[in-house]
Amino acid sequence: MAISTNFVSALGGGSGIDIKALAQNLVDVEKVPQENRINKKIKESESRITGYDALKFALTKLKSAFQALYDAREFNSISATSSQNSAVTVNADNSASPATYQVEITQIAKPQRMQSLAYPSKTDALSASSPIVLRWQSGDDEFDINVTDTSLEGIAAAINQSKDDTGLNARIINTGSGFQLLVSGATGENHSFTLSASALEPITVTSGFQSDQDGKFIKASADPKANSVVLHYTSQSDGNGSMNLVRNNQGDWVLPEPNTLPADAVPFSTSASRGFMTLMESAQNALLRIDGIDVVSDTNQLSDAVDGVTFNIYSATVSAAQIELAREPEKIKSALENIVTAYNELAESVKVLQDPKSKVETYGGVLAGDTLTRRLFSQVRAFFIDDAQPAQTNIKAARDVGLSLDRYGKLSLDTDKLNESLALHFDEVVKVFTANKNDKSLYVRTNAGLAGSAVSSIDAMLRSTSLIDAQAINEQNKIDAYKVQLEDLQIKMNALLERYINQFAVMDSIVGQSNSIRNSLKNSLSGLNDNTNGF
Secondary structure, X not given: OOOOOOHHHHHOOOOOOOHHHHHHHHHHHHHHHHHHHHHHHHHHHHHHHHHHHHHHHHHHHHHHHHHXXXXXHHHOOEEEEEOOOOOEEEEEOOOOOOEEEEEEEEEOOEEEEEEEOOEOOOXXXXXXXXXXXXXXXXXXXXXXXXXXXXXXXXXXXXXXHOHHHHOXXXXXXXXXXXXXXXXXXXXXXXXXXXXXXOOOOOEEEOEEEEEOOOOOEEEEEEOOOOOEEEEEEEEOOOEEEEEEOXXXXXXXXXXXXXXXXXXXXXXXXXEEEEOOEEEEEOOEOEEEEEOOEEEEEOOOEEEEEEOOEEEEEOOOOOOOEEXXXXXXHHHHHHHHHHHHXXXXXXXXXXXXXXXXXXXXXXXXOOOOOOHXXXXXXXXXXXXXXXXXXXXXXXXXXXXXXXXXXXXOOOEEEOHHHHHHHHXXXXXXXXXXXXXXXXXXXXXXXXXXXHHHHHHHHHHHHHOOOOHHHHHHHXXXXXXXXXXXXXXXXXXXXXXXXXXXXXXXXXXXXXXXXXXXXXXXXXXXXXXHHHHHHHO
């Protein structure tokens, strides 16, 4: 018989009582108290899991705060200043040491720059043949740049596409009287280069030379835009000959090194030409002096002159610039303040979680009486009370750098005491917090320093194999068991409801039959009375 059947409607009579509702009410009297007790246990276990999550969250924040002072390098925060920021600025990382430097800059590094002839259009082809090849040479390196579009725009695009191989950068300048291609390389003399295109015809320019009283060649001069000068000479041993000259830093064209000109050579003329590209500015190194020591760099950013220090050069100095590298206690102070905040938040969380009278929604009192929570918090509190490993002569524990707990268990930082300890015993402070080590293993707690031990210990508390997670898993197992009990209870109550309904249906049927017989007898007796009155 289906439990949902309403027997009052099905029989159309009977006692007139809703036996389904009556049966359900009787089942609820037995079911509801048991169901409420199980649901209460589920809620308690869920609340405890939530409480353990809150505890882990607070511990995670404290661990992160301690990690800011976990390695010795974290204490080497250095502020770097320059007395001439327009000429040189300085950056320092954690490997730098406090110091003062005198820096004189006589020359900054520059790239070589070359320019093309001026052309009326940047889109018209410069060569009847296509493609053409631009040959780049720098020292022993060379690279051919293939150009299919021989307009200025096409040549610039091809040069820029070769940047990974040549280091060149090309752009087009509109001078007002034409378009010129400007090409530059990387800074430094070792990045000097030549760029030539045989398909683009050179232009002859003026030149001349000087000789001594014996007719020996001294130097040649040429149009400033010339990029090739050839010396022509005669010699009794070799006859007529020629030699390519090189331009020196003064702009004169001189014999190359080594000089292979015959000893009896007598120069008689020079020829100069300007190719597709001419030199605008030669590449040069940065020249500076740090504390009296000459330093040469091919870039304006020097990161290997002083350990942990990067010099950014912008111009020559008027006089020696003073560079100051000083310790920056504010970073250490900020890290300790974050530890204070994280610890006090943890202490407040533990207080709320363990206070059975707490009115805080969701978390209040959910871990009341939990011995694990008390034990873990006691371990954390010991970080700020016990001597560190290793303790030092003057700095032994957190209290010696200004960290202290008041009588209410609140942690605070005495900044005056911190500043004094950093000024007088900086190295001891570093050892107390880090054991003077970097990149320590999380699994090492002894002789790891205060921060090292704290991070290692809290990390162990937060692992998936920790006691906290074991407790949370235990509570989840309880919840799963309680849900099974609810399912079993529901099955039991469904069976009880069906039995009650079946029993009440039989009773209701008997009552209905009795009522039917009563009504039949009543009607029969009423008929006899009517007949008697008729006589």
